[in-house]
Amino acid sequence: MKPVHSLRLRLFAFAAIVVVAALLVTGFSLSALFARHVERRVGQELDTHLNQLIGGLRINAQGLSLTREPVDPRFQAVFGGLYWQVNDTTSETVLRSRSLWDTYLEVPGDVLVPGDTHVHEIAGPDATVLLTHETMVVLTAPDGQHQLRVSVAIDRADINALAIGFSRDLAPVLAILGAVLLIGFMLQIREGLKPVHRVMAGVNAIRSGSARRLSREGVPEEIAPLLDEVNALLDAQDAAISRARDRAANLAHGLKTPLTALEGDIERLRHKGEAEIADEIEELAKRMRRHTERELARARLRHGRSTGQIPLLPHAEAILRTLKRTPAGEALDLQCRIEPTLTVAIDVEDLNELIGNLAENAVRYARSKVLIEAESHREHIIIRIGDDGPGLEATATTETGTNSRRLDETGMGAGLGLAIVGDITDSVGGRLELDHSPLGGVEARITVPTRPQLTPPG
Secondary structure: OOOOOOOOHHHHHHHHHHHHHHHHHHHHHHHHHHHHHHHHHHHHHHHHHHHHHHHHHEEEOEEEOOOOOOOHHHHHHOOEEEEEEEEOOOOOOOEEOOHHHHOOOOOOOOOOOOOEEEEEEEEHHHEEEEEEEEEEEEEEEEOEEEEEEEEEEEEEEHHHHHHHHHHHHHHHHHHHHHHHHHHHHHHHHHHHHHHHHEEEEEEEEHHHHHOOOOOOOOOOOHHHHHHHHHHHHHHHHHHHHHHHHHHHHHHHHHHHHHHHHHHHHHHHHHHHHHHHHHHHHHHHHHHHHHHHHHHHHHHHOOOOOOEEEEEHHHHHHEEEEEHHOOOOOOOOOOEOOOOOOOEEEOOHHHHHHHHHHHHHHHHHOOOOOOEEEEEEEOOEEEEEEEEOOOOOOHOOEEEEEEEEEOOOOHHHHHHHHHHHHHHHHHHOOEEEEEOOOOOOOEEEEEEEEEEOOOOOOO
């Protein structure tokens, strides 16, 4: 059996168990109380019949007689369920109701004190069980005093029938009560979970970039400490991100000066005629720069950059304008076909890294044209950057996970650029794919979820 992971279902299941248990206890308790009440009421009726019998008993020279019988018609019906019997223990005379017909009440032979009433359950006619009340009276006759055991009995089946009828009438009432209670619990659970949904909405707002902290407005005091802890965690994360950015900036500045000095040394080597050595050192310097850029980007991603809805068109156009001023891009037709209202849920620097690296790679290989397009779907946005270069056949292809990335064996810059793009798309739950472009070259497709899904790279 699978465990129930829904808090709502758990609470409702617990409430249902409590309601059912409470109703069962209530039903059994009420039925037992009603049975006791009926038995007491029947006992009072039996005592009344005893008093009527005692009032009608007479002893004279002819013997024991009853001047008037109880008026209940069941005493006259054979096995009618209501019986009386008088035993004269002195003369061993027995009077009995017509309802007993040819049977007798087999009362126990316990000692009775005049004035006391004993209650027994005895076997009755036709295999019935009788509830019996009996008492002892002493009457004076010409031949002396006579002790009389006066007994009145009723079929317990009549009492049980009343209790069963009460239980049947009680069952639908308890069922309606249970349904009302369950509906009430459902409403209570829904109202009780509203603060949780409010917190979830706040977390989504933070993740989408529309809010920075969880608000305590309208949140009950039981959940407020959780919000304070989350906000404190966000403050600590922001501080850690700030420190990581500072360290990354310090690292970049620390490497910038040596690399700049190395570029000057490379130029001096070329002036001295050491072009081959200069080219080798320049390639190593480029590798160092690109590796540094990738590690700085990965460090930024690991510390969970906040994301918001960023307009795509201005950033894509700005990158194309920059590339147009480069020697490789000034002779190319650089086009951008993106709807002005289209936005992506990604950090600005990450977006510039994505488009910048892929567009730079396309400019590197394009013969005459580079095109950036984007389209929005329900759950994701696809950005396509294509060129009319030599295509995939002219370059190496490597498979990493689900991504196919083109790597230029003669230039590590493009390869590391794609690696940085892959790291960023992985961190936001996206995907990078390379395929044939309609322009004839390579098309890089970036798929980014509509809602940010920050997953720092390993």
